[in-house]
Amino acid sequence: MKSKLLRISLIVIVAVLVTTGFSFGKKKAPSHFSTSGLELYFHVPNEDEVALTMLDPNPNYNLFLGKSYVGFKEALGFKESRGDYSTINQFGYLGKYQFARTTLQMIGIYNPDSFLKDSKLQEAAFSAYTSRNKWILRKDIKRYNGKYINGVKVTESGILAAAHLAGAGNVKKYLRSGGAQGFSDAFGTSIRYYLKKFSGYDTSHILPNKKAKAKVM
Template sequence: MRRRIRLLGPFIMIFVLASFDSESGEHTAVRVPESLKVLDPVAVLQPALPVAQQSSIIHPPFLGTSVIGFREALAFKESRGDYFSTNTLGYLGKYQFGIGTLQLMGVYNATKFLANPELQERVFESNLARNKWILRKDIPRFVGRRINGVEITESGILAAAHLSGPGNVKKFLRSNGAHDVSDAFGTSITHYLKKFKGYDTSSIPPEKNPRVLH
């Protein structure tokens, strides 16, 4: 008798498991209460990381080589894309403009500028157009050359003009790289020429004295 039980035991177990499986295989429609349905995006909290770790994992958005990709890559380098950023030298916003440049664009209220992302974008566009007009003779003359080991491109020139001003970029190009100034944080014209080369900025129109209406 015991021997029969031992022999039949595995078959009995298979039968029991199969019966459970057949019961679970029956699909029953389940109605979820409306109060439990998630209809909108839910914010997910992420653990805060030390600054040192953040700098090693944060990467700029890559939007291709279009003018949009250019402006977002430049903004990320300047402020990590933060419209409300002010650095230790008083440069403002997503693109880190100085007061003097804002006044050239017709913006005299730094507080309103910092609080208005749309205005910041218009100022950036106008400043690009102004820099391109100032460098209109140098861009076709130097694009394609190599200076200090860096291929010169229009987007690199415009990025360097944003960093140090178009006048300094003009001196850099015409001195074959001898006039390579750096900002207060040690970032040079050569660095920006290299970092931002190869974007398509041909759609930016040169404009002599652009003013931002606001």
């Protein structure tokens, strides 16, 4: 009789272990494993692309950043310098985001040589300068966001990109004149072009800061 009860007990214990997955810890709610809200933008090659890479000894798959803030920075950096931190153009503009020396001094950077060798400092400079421009243009962002000027929809990210190109003052003149007072840089790139090219990125978390300085954390 005892051996029979022992066998029954063992069967019950095994059944419990199997149904619980041998786990005695606290169960986690399904929401714990949710990817909701995460930016999972990865480019995965399809069959045709995989076939093409058989002929390419150095295949390159890039992370797709979409319209995120990082995507905004990378797109602007690529337009300015093709993402080259160490470059100086023929007009003396420096680094990935092509800063003027006077602009760097304004955000607390006084050594251009060190700046060119420090990618973290360049990213911090971009953040600081963008925060300053957002403060200067805060009223214009509120007033013109979503409107059309010269056939281009105005967005916050477009305004901030144009300010990086032309300066906040010139962007303000362009917007308030309905596009009549334009600006083009030495390469012929216009405010209108930047408003269009960098439209619709998520720059909402950038805090307006009149006195922002470049700081490496």
